[in-house]
Amino acid sequence: MMSTYSLFKGSVVLASLISLTGCQAFRASVVTRKPEEARPLTAKYDQSDLIAWGQIMSEAILSHPFPPPGEDHPILVDMGIQNRTSSHIDMKAISDTITTKLLESGKIRLVNASRRDDLLKEQGYQLANCTEETRVRIGKQLGARYMLTGSLVEITQKELPQIRLSKQEDTYYQLTVEITDLETGLVVLRKQKDRLRSARRPVVGW
């Protein structure tokens, strides 16, 4: 049976070790990091995917080439990207990232489809309440020529239950973005980007 003195000595040594490490492990800290440099923590969708897909997809669209030669600053409407995965992903964030990069290129114009109700509400208010020289003219909204849509698909594979110390999960995403001519109904371009990430988790923990 361990003597009391041994226990006491052990406690003093442990407390000293903790003090000497500067209590770093017990201190809260906040660090600002670049989102693209953050290490992925899971195989699932994260901010690095959002940033990468926005960049890669917009570059792919503009190098297609889009807009077609002869068309000067065509008007695009973002009708959203469909979520066909098993995770609740903010699809608006993905389409916003892509359309922001397209807008920044200066080659396209974008109508604000998601705010149409707000636009009409404000126009109605101005018509009823604002002075003639300050209110906007009604019925002057521009119509879009192209529509941006797409889908995000996920395929997840997990190792079957077996006797092992860890299990692997592979998550594959495929993002498809297409631009459709609203007049002819033709798909003028379709781009696909994908990524596969593997994560390994221990099956035994403390």
Place this chain on the structure above:
Amino acid sequence: MPTATTLRHEPSLKRGRVFFPAGAARCIVRHTAPWLVAGCSLLVIGCATQRLEHARSCFATGQFAAAQAELAKLPKGTADRVLFLMERGTAAQAAGDYHGSINDWQEAARLIEALDYLSVSRSSSSLVINDRVQAFRGAPFERTLLRTFTAKSYLALGLWEDAAVEARNVVASLQNLNGFPDDAYSRYVAAFCFEMIGAYDDAALEYRAAASLVPYLRISDRTGAIAPAVTNPPDSSFASVWPAPTNAAELVCFVLIGCASGDNEACACANHWGPDPFAEIYAENRYLGRSYCLANTLALRTATEARLTAIKAAKTAARVLLKDAIARQVSKEDQLLGSLAWLLLFSLETPDTRRWETLPQFLQVARVPCPADLKGYTIVFRGAGGQAIEQRVVTSPLTRHGRTIFSLCRAL
């Protein structure tokens, strides 16, 4: 009484060490250790259980907001957290707080995923105390119903894509069942979610899978229509085209009856619903149709427990042997302490009866034609003999998607 001389010559004492009477330490351990162990065990089990039971009582009497409030504070550890979230989510959905139910159930799903590993500390503790120290992750059918109910909350909010996300999780959870029971109701809900986003192939797959699990019913894989099984050739009540004529609307009502808090099916029959209740839907004083039972949670639980019986029995036997061995070992050192240890260890030997008790017992679906401008309907809950047990008017939720109107209703 030890003197200074005898203590100085005590083998365990050497020069320079802190003086401490040799027998005092043993005395302190003898008197406090059992209480410390008992106290810790009671802390693990006791306080959280009381709040949970009170919340369940509130729920059973229809006080859903009170049940939610009782569970506002989650337990600190992870042992019962999932169970609290499941129960709180049910109370939230019953109270019409669909966002609250979604938050709770998604947190529960996230925790279940995070707790999917063999915990060395909890497993070894469970061999000495009982299985209640293990983190509760729910039975397989409870984990599936978690996703199913989350999907219904999304449907109630008109968030069809998010409902489809949950539907995919339902389908994933029903793969590789490993002998655990399948669930026709969850498959039907998943199929409906796929239908709402236009994924008709996926919907048809799940309708067919649900139909194969309920041989007493026929479910159309193209329209999701439900009718009693007939031995004659095709029932003309099924639509032959997809979608149905545009001037017709369809009400899809997910009806939940009873509470799954009984110990077994026989016990459940003794309650006021009887063995086979159903609901009739009326609108503008016209009979629209009735609900059909796709799953019974007590039957799912019975099948799950049958699957786990051998494993649980082996674990209990191993735990009893270990406790006996520990008590015997302690007895060799000190007879009184050994007796105390035996008493304590075996008083903690209680089965793990944690379950999602606010689940409904009968999971039913009514898919009926209705007026296109439906603003509310009357639902009459009947027992197996056709006697009316409860009646209410439902005006919410009534979420429209094209010509389909989604609703859900629960009777306790």
